[in-house]
Amino acid sequence: MSLFSVKMRSSAEGVHISGAERIVEADEVADVCAAMSRRALSHSKGTPDSITVTVAAIDGEIMRVPALAITEAACEDPREARDTVINTLAPLTPHAADAWELLTGVRDMRGAILFHAETGHRLEPDRARGVRVTSLDAAAATGQRPEAGSGKARVTEALVLASKVAHHPSVLAEVCISDDPGYTTGYVATKSLGYVRVPNMKPAGSAVGGRLFIVDGRDTGGLIHYLEHTPVLVGDTE
Ligand code: PML
Numbered sequence: 001m002s003l004f005s006v007k008m009r010s011s012a013e014g015v016h017i018s019g020a021e022r023i024v025e026a027d028e029v030a031d032v033c034a035a036m037s038r039r040a041l042s043h044s045k046g047t048p049d050s051i052t053v054t055v056a057a058i059d060g061e062i063m064r065v066p067a068l069a070i071t072e073a074a075c076e077d078p079r080e081a082r083d084t085v086i087n088t089l090a091p092l093t094p095h096a097a098d099a100w101e102l103l104t105g106v107r108d109m110r111g112a113i114l115f116h117a118e119t120g121h122r123l124e125p126d127r128a129r130g131v132r133v134t135s136l137d138a139a140a141a142t143g144q145r146p147e148a149g150s151g152k153a154r155v156t157e158a159l160v161l162a163s164k165v166a167h168h169p170s171v172l173a174e175v176c177i178s179d180d181p182g183y184t185t186g187y188v189a190t191k192s193l194g195y196v197r198v199p200n201m202k203p204a205g206s207a208v209g210g211r212l213f214i215v216d217g218r219d220t221g222g223l224i225h226y227l228e229h230t231p232v233l234v235g236d237t238e
Contacts, residue, residue: 003058008036010048018043023137065167067235069194081201088188092172095120103212112211136164139233162189163234170223172214177201179209
């Protein structure tokens with residue numbers, strides 16, 4: 001069965017607004033392109049003046065990983081969210097509080113921060129861009145996909161991304177704050193704890209947002225190649 005990667009990114013005056021990706025069979029390509037364009041045009045961050053959709057056939061084998069289990073922390077406000085995230089990261093890095101400060105100070109990053117667990121230094125080659133996680137989708141057998149742009153689709157997409165990320169041996173944890181000013185639930189994820197939803201990560205209306213991966217720094221080049229280029233399908237496959 002040949003599969004295709006379909007990617008969308010939108011921007012306004014050169015500033016990134018939204019992005020999406022699917023891995024689909026040939027007969028789904030046209031519908032997926034249309035759905036992505038509609039979604040780009042209705043993003044709460046603004047109306048784009050550029051939407052780019054690309055379609056590429058995938059060569060070779062696709063890696064398959066299970067989805068992380070989802071749980072939810074009880075956090076009433078950003079202070080409690082901060083405590084939850086830092087307590088989760090503390091066993092993995094002595095720089096957990098610095099990681100939180102770094103993530104809550106960024107915006108408009110297209111990719112993630114690579115945060116070295118041992119030193120607290122950033123390892124991504126281009127700090128403005130970060131490292132993008134691409135080449136991923138939910139396996140078709142995980143069931144019907146929620147409508148693109150819905151709240152459920154947002155969680156499914158985040159879970160798929162977090163599952164790909166967490167299954168690389170150099171990744172110890174991920175923290176995500178949505179860059180959507182109208183969406184304040186984020187998550188912290190590890191392979192062993194799963195995907196922990198964290199409500200009230202930021203005040204409503206805040207443009208802060210991004211992703212940060214706590215990494216062991218053993219093979220940063222190999223990790224970046226996996227995150228950006230290795231096609232991965234997440235979830236049940238049969
Ligand atoms: C985003 O906006 O792309 C990040 C989504 C985070 C979803 C967190 C959740 O609701 O589980």
